[in-house]
Amino acid sequence: MIQLNNTIAPPEATLIKLAEYQSEIDEKPTFKLRSAEGKAKFSSRNKKGNNVFDEVKKSLTAMCSGTRRCVYCEDSVGDEVEHIFPKDLYPEKVFRWDNYVYACGNCNGPKNNKFAVFRADTGLFQTVNPAPGQPTQQPPAGAPALITPREEDPLDFCMLDLAGTFKFVIIAAANTTAWQKSDDTYNTVLRLNHEEREFLRQAREEAYGDYKARLTEYVQWRDAGTPPPRLQKMITQLQKKNHPTVWKEMQRYHRRGILRPVDVDLDSLFTQAPEALTW
Secondary structure: OOOOOOOOOOOHHHHHHHHHHHHHHHOOOOHHHHHHHHHHHHHHHOOOOOHHHHHHHHHHHHHOOOOOEOOOOOOOEOOEEEEOOOOOOOHHHOOOHHHEEEEOHHHHHHHOOOOEEEEOOOOOEEEOOOOOOOOOOOOOOEEEOOOOOOOOOHHHOEEEOOOOOOOEEEOOOOOOHHHHHHHHHHHHHOOOOOHHHHHHHHHHHHHHHHHHHHHHHHHHHHHOOOOHHHHHHHHHHHHOOOOHHHHHHHHHHHHOOOOOOOOHHHHHHHHHOHHHHHO
16 A cells, blocks of 8 residues: 555546535435435446546546556556545545545455544544444544555555565554554455465565566666666656555665665665666
8 A cells, every 4th residue: 555646636626516416415314314325326426427437537547556556455456436434434425535545346345344443532443334234323533543545654654574475564563553553454454464365465576576677677778878768668667567565665675774684686776776766
């Protein structure tokens, strides 16, 4: 998961229309009715040919890293408009632009209504999704426990272990708010480290080798006098690859001086091509 460019937005006319859609839900008198209305209205309007959501999807595509990758796993194509705050639990955010990201079905489906907050009244962590078979209840006010990539940098909470496991390691002190957010996001809601998603760990490891190979090729071609337009094309292709967090971590390891014990050859490549630290 990587931080998104939150300055991107649809045209003003689209935002106004989204607000109109939202007002239809907000006017319902009870949480139960608002929740049901939100689900029904979103399902009927989030379709190809609806100009509002065509524009929403264009903007979400522009926010994505590379070629429209899922914001959560960075592996699959983002093809579903995902609500950060689940629409069943937060009908007041069903048509809020700032509640949308692009995700894949493999992440969006299992995430579903899994959500937790730090209660506004007590500050305590509380899961708010209903138990199986139980009706949805209005959650208490509070800040989301899920790391929100539109507003936060996930790399402030975890580091990717490039030394062998290619799993995300929580870097916050145990039992702090930051630790709880990291554990909830990576291990409970998205399960990015879980054995059932072993293919993601393998894909991150493969991406590491591919990024390294591309950087090696770039250095060779640059030193051979390749024209700048061709070098820029190589850089652009690298920036469009899946698993951009792997690349960001390769850069971070080098900047912190901890890459050499992991991969001396890669560390040397960044030393030879310091410009790569800005890509």
